[in-house]
Each structure stands twice: as structure tokens, then as C-alpha cells.
Amino acid sequence: MTAMTAAPTPPPAAPAAPVARPRPGLRERKKIKTRTAIRDATYGLIREQGYDATTIEQIAERAEVSPSTVLRYFPAKEDIVLTDECAPLLVAELRARPADEPWLDSLRHVFRTGITLGASAPAPEEPEVTRLRTRLMVEVPAVRTRMTENMARTGRLLCQVIGERTGRAPDGFEVRVAAMSLVGGLTEAALYWAEHGHEDDLGALVDRALDVLDQGLAPGKP
Structure with a gap:
């Protein structure tokens, strides 16, 4: 039996260049x-x-x-609070990631750039505004209702990206479940953050949400 030797460790990959966005007219x-x-x-x-x-x-x-x-x-009025301008940016950032990059790694990279907090929107959102907006999501029924409608639109955008990355039909059942699970997880992270007085780090909550989507619930009590 021929002995197997370990392959040399490849050099670390260079970080992907940021997405170039043309200056608006x-x-x-x-x-x-x-x-x-x-x-x-x-x-x-x-x-x-x-x-x-x-x-x-x-x-x-x-x-x-x-x-x-x-x-x-x-x-x-609810739309002023619940803008979905970050959704197209999220899609653009995900499409710019390397095609062979693990999906979870792509998600973590994009969310760590600040997309979920509005930091990459055309008019970056102040932290105080983010806290107020998420508090309204918790406290105002009309805003919560509109939020559910917006989640569906964001999910459809993500279906396109997931379909492109996996070679599946964007309207396929599994793709739709994956997209809406992601949207739901991110929404719950924002709501949990607001319900607990914005004391936690939102980025850390997003990471935990991605862990749950990737690994499921760990056995036993936390």
C-alpha cells in the first residue's frame, strides 16, 4: 500500500476586493x-x-x-421606518463573493460589512436611528405588519442569489425555505436586540442567528 503524504498547505487566499459602486448621477x-x-x-x-x-x-x-x-x-408612513434599501445591496454583495466560497462564509462576510445595520446604504444610518427603528418594529403593530410584507420581498431577492449559487430554481421549495429562514433569523436578531434594550451587540446576535441556521439547536439547555 502506497504511503500518502500530506499536500503542502496553500498560501492564504487574498481577500476579495470590495464591490465597486459607481457614483450616483x-x-x-x-x-x-x-x-x-x-x-x-x-x-x-x-x-x-x-x-x-x-x-x-x-x-x-x-x-x-x-x-x-x-x-x-x-x-x-410605515415604509419610511422600514426601508428595504439594504436588500438590493445585500444581494449585490453576495453576488460579488467568490462562487466557490461556502455560503455561510459569504453571509458572515457581508453582514460584518455593516449591510444589516444600514451602514452601506446610500445614506448611512446613525446608531441612534437604528435603535429607534428596531424599537418601533417591536412596539407599533402597523410597523410589524409592514415588516412581514417587506420580509417576503427580501426573501424573493435572496431566492435569486441562492438559486445562482446552488444551480437550483429560484422558486424551488428548498430555495424558498432557505431564503425565508435567513430573513426570519435576521429579523428575530433585530427584534431580540430591541426587546432587550439594545444591550447586546447586534453583530454578535446576527452571528448567533447564522449559527442556528447552519447547525440547528445544540442539544440540552444553553
């Missing part, structure tokens, strides 16, 4: 500026008087736009 920059003004006005009013007391008319006045402009950018 003038029209897109104006849209981003308007959306940011509307969000800033909304969160300022919510801090002052609460979510239910804040109206579209008040938001428009403070953002110095018309109420119709607010509704053109955000069809409902």
Missing part, C-alpha cells in the same frame, strides 16, 4: 437627498411626539416637501 443624488430629508423629519417628529401622533403632513412640512412627494417616495 445628479438625479439619483437628488432622490437620495429627498428620501433622507423625509426620513430625518420622520424620526425627529417621532422622537418628539411619538409614532401615532406623527402625520404625513407634519413630515412634509418639516422636510420642506409636499405631502404628495412624501407618498411618492414612501407609499405609507
Whole structure:
């Protein structure tokens, strides 16, 4: 029997280059500026008087736009709180990862870049705003309902990426289950974070959520 020798250890792979995003054109920059003004006005009013007391008319006045402009950018007040701008960025980042990289490694890399916290959005979110937004997700029923609808849209985007990475049909049962399990896990991490006074590190909670999705529940009590 021929003796087997260990293969030489390959050198560590160079880190993947960050995704290059073209600078938005003038029209897109104006849209981003308007959306940011509307969000800033909304969160300022919510801090002052609460979510239910804040109206579209008040938001428009403070953002110095018309109420119709607010509704053109955000069809409902809940949409101002629950923007899904990070979902397309998440998809773009996942598509940019090496095709042979383990799926869980790709996810961890992307989430550690700040995608889940809005840090890579066109208008990066302040930590205070992230805390307020997640608190509203817990406390306001209308926001929770809208959040469920947004989860479905994000799941459909992830189905496309998972299908590309695995060679499966994006609308296949297993792909849909995998996508929505991921979306649900990330949502629960955000809700748990808010329910516990934002005391935990959200990045660590996301890592734990990925561990559960990858390994299931460990036997016995934690």
C-alpha cells in the first residue's frame, strides 16, 4: 500500500476586493437627498411626539416637501421606518463573493460589512436611528405588519442569489425555505436586540442567528 503524504498547505487566499459602486448621477443624488430629508423629519417628529401622533403632513412640512412627494417616495408612513434599501445591496454583495466560497462564509462576510445595520446604504444610518427603528418594529403593530410584507420581498431577492449559487430554481421549495429562514433569523436578531434594550451587540446576535441556521439547536439547555 502506497504511503500518502500530506499536500503542502496553500498560501492564504487574498481577500476579495470590495464591490465597486459607481457614483450616483445628479438625479439619483437628488432622490437620495429627498428620501433622507423625509426620513430625518420622520424620526425627529417621532422622537418628539411619538409614532401615532406623527402625520404625513407634519413630515412634509418639516422636510420642506409636499405631502404628495412624501407618498411618492414612501407609499405609507410605515415604509419610511422600514426601508428595504439594504436588500438590493445585500444581494449585490453576495453576488460579488467568490462562487466557490461556502455560503455561510459569504453571509458572515457581508453582514460584518455593516449591510444589516444600514451602514452601506446610500445614506448611512446613525446608531441612534437604528435603535429607534428596531424599537418601533417591536412596539407599533402597523410597523410589524409592514415588516412581514417587506420580509417576503427580501426573501424573493435572496431566492435569486441562492438559486445562482446552488444551480437550483429560484422558486424551488428548498430555495424558498432557505431564503425565508435567513430573513426570519435576521429579523428575530433585530427584534431580540430591541426587546432587550439594545444591550447586546447586534453583530454578535446576527452571528448567533447564522449559527442556528447552519447547525440547528445544540442539544440540552444553553
